[in-house]
Amino acid sequence: MIEVEIKVSLKDEDSKKILEKLKSSGFEKEETKEQIDTYFNGIDRDFQVTDEALRIRKSLNLDSNKGTIYVTYKGKKLDAISKTREEIEVEILDMALMYNIFEKLGFKPVHPIRKIRKIYKKEDIEVSFDTVDCVGDYLEIEKVVDDDSKREQALLELLDLLKSLNISSDKLEKRSYLELWRGNCGK
């Protein structure tokens, strides 16, 4: 699967207005989640250099109190402006056991990133209002496609939506929350 994704900081934006516009164009609230992401660096390569990611995500639906855990691999970004990348994700039943296995294999865990994510959906487009510990408030717009040939069309669709929210595409943020955390909050 390819996750076509764009992201902007909400620091200088009016989140309330953005939400109103989303709702008036048919987006509906899906859920609010707390997500704690533990990233690992590679064994034979530095994922900061290869632009890959290995992550265990512990996700808690704050409405239903239901938790899920996923292991995710992300490949390098596929274009120059967005955060589009190959993504493989598998659900697992226990966080600590998987963490231990990755450590035994030689992966090095890095600082976990915690955020509160409010998710709105319209058809196959997902818009998230993220409040990331220390890093700040961001808007993520995402669509998953199953084939590389659909990637560009999907990206254009997301950029159109961004424009309709009166957010300039100059503001696109390519860095991951982990990179932003490293820049702002840690090493």
Added chain:
Amino acid sequence: MIEVEIKVSLKDEDSKKILEKLKSSGFEKEETKEQIDTYFNGIDRDFQVTDEALRIRKSLNLDSNKGTIYVTYKGKKLDAISKTREEIEVEILDMALMYNIFEKLGFKPVHPIRKIRKIYKKEDIEVSFDTVDCVGDYLEIEKVVDDDSKREQALLELLDLLKSLNISSDKLEKRSYLELWRGNCGK
């Protein structure tokens, strides 16, 4: 967890007599499973050399037709005669996705090993009659302990059981099914 385990070939043994003795000493049939184990070699080290293992096990209960999938890491063997090793195991929901993630991370899959395993249990001791494709018929006796201090006592217990089944401890097989497969059936 530490998996204390011994294994013997059933080639020159009378399986029926062994089973009768197990039953008369209180072992009961638990289940029959088909297990397909896909092993991966390490990224920065050869698991044949370091005596570790990374495995995805697809297990199908042939009585209930219920399937489960596990990722397992095994550390090196902890003594000279048995197959005792540290083991960490986590249940996952999809085999193909996990396989893809391991491949993307750089692990190299090796030939899958398929067996039919009939499991008998008495308290915390598990005895399995294994019929392994190409490799042959084996008996595995296993007990899981949570602490290294309990390892030797558990091993003595398993060796006592082996003796009571009239199987000589000279016959203990330390090689894994993967190693036996490599020796007998492949490279």
